Amino acid sequence: MTDTAQPYGTPDHPRLAVRGEARLQFDPEIARVGITVTARGKDRRAALDDLTRRNSAVLxxxxGYGEAVEKLETGAFSITPELAQRGRDEKIxxxxxxxxxxxxxxxxxALGEFTTRAGDLDMTRIDGPWWSLRPESPAHGEARRQAVREAVQRARxxxxxxxxxxxALVELADLGAENAAPVAFARGYGGAPPPAPGAAGGAPxxxxxxxxxxVYAQVNARFIMTPPKL
Structure with missing residues (x-):
């Protein structure tokens, strides 16, 4: 019968438990930019018309940047009445x-030019960029492999x-390295796309x-080692 039921090993087969860690830096791969388009009008239709026009200009x-803009997503939309501060009537x-x-x-x-040109549009606010790695980036796997190598080296x-x-290796326990929050970004795939119409003469x-x-990774490892020479 083996000693697998004995979590602390035996004198002939001592167990060794260590933790391996890795903290690696990578260039970001993607950047997110938040764009807020606003409009204000004395009546609902005027506000909606201006908002629609400005939203279309951003899109x-x-x-116009082609594949450089990998994804566009529209989040919240709102149209809100502003009530007059004086008087008891609900006057808009x-x-x-x-x-x-x-x-x-x-x-x-392309990112720098795009953010500048978007920010130059009427009643448009820019937030970001927020840099990150892709969820499927090989950087996450590299960090996990490095954590395992570090655990083996420490145990040795x-x-x-x-x-x-x-x-022998008895156990390798993942502590959730795939959930580590990225903090870096990778370089873009190439040069910027041709300037969209109207780029000349705009803001630099x-x-x-x-x-x-x-990317941060942790792993717990347990080994069986030969009898020590104490």
Whole structure:
């Protein structure tokens, strides 16, 4: 019968438990930009017309960058009445409209120009960029492999310190390295797309530096080692 039911091993087959960790940095792969389009009008229809026109201008601008803008998503839309501050009657003073748009870019050369041009549009606010790695990025796997290698190396050093050697791996427990929050970004796939119509004479493009992403991984490892020479 083996000693697998004995969590602490035996004198002839001592167990060794270690934790391996890795913290690696990578260039970001994608950037998200939040775009808020607003409008204000004295009546609901005027506010909606202005909001629709400005929203279309943002979408047209983004689509002009081709594959550099990987995804466009419309989030919240709202049209809100503004009541007059004086008087008891519910008199509407104006209407406020808002649309939230998220753009996902994979070309960081185009990113600076796109954010500048979008921010130059009427009643348009820009937030970001937020840099990240893709969920399926090989960077996450590399961090996990590095954590395992670090665990094996640490266990080997502990075993050698008591005159023993590693004999077998008993358990390798993932602590959720795939859930680590990225902090860096990878470079874009190439140069920027041709300028969209009307780019000439606009505001100069922002020079944005991608923020390095940190991928963190942890793993617990348990080994059986040869009898130590104490």
């Amino acid at each position: 047209e601008l983004a689509r 003073r104006a209407y406020h409209g808002r649309v939230l748009i998220t753009a996902l870019l994979n070309d960081f050369t 050093e502990y075993a050698e310190a008591v005159g023993a050697q590693l004999a 493009a922002l020079d944005l530096e991608p923020q390095a992403q940190t």
